[in-house]
Amino acid sequence: MEQPAIFSATLGLSHPWQITAVSFSKDEKRMDITIDFAHGSTFTCPTCGKEGIACDGENETWYHDNFLQYATYLHVRVPRIECCCCGICTVERPWSREGSRFALLQ
Template identity: 30%
Template sequence: MHDTSLYSSILGLSSQWHIANAVLDSKARSLRLDIAARSCAEFCCPVCGGAAVRVGADKGCWQHEDLLNMRFHISAVIPVTLCKTCGTNRISVPWERAGSCFRCMDNP
């Protein structure tokens, strides 16, 4: 695997996340990134910002049609947390922030 720091920076990944695998297909002009939360990472409740514990994970897929003149595919394992106030919620991922051009492929 090659250095993934550029991809981490583009996606705004904090130290809570890591790129587990990166596959570049130069002929197809595509890049697939497998991203996961670090096992030691702690997350706050995505609803209220309060204390939460990790209780599971969801999987998701996203695509960007033209980033760095390539098609980007992200496959990620996303923590699900339990908050005493808000219940169970999937945390927000950095590449889904407002204005992002990544499209969730789970709900076309």
């Protein structure tokens, strides 16, 4: 599908992040994007840079008031990884890098 590829590029997502759903409401000028990850995938540890295997995930909602001209909600399962050096870590959210205007709602 073409559209999720555009969204992943804009959000800075690459494998093993996956966009699993996108929905628009033209009337409300609202977009909802659901982001998940593949079971058993590996992510980079934010502390030491080593690869860790995702062991579980936490649900988060992020909001941007004008993403591609839509009020946008990201519904994300953010993986927690088991790092051999640091223990359990929550990975970096690519869409929340400096300069991004996504804010964590909950």
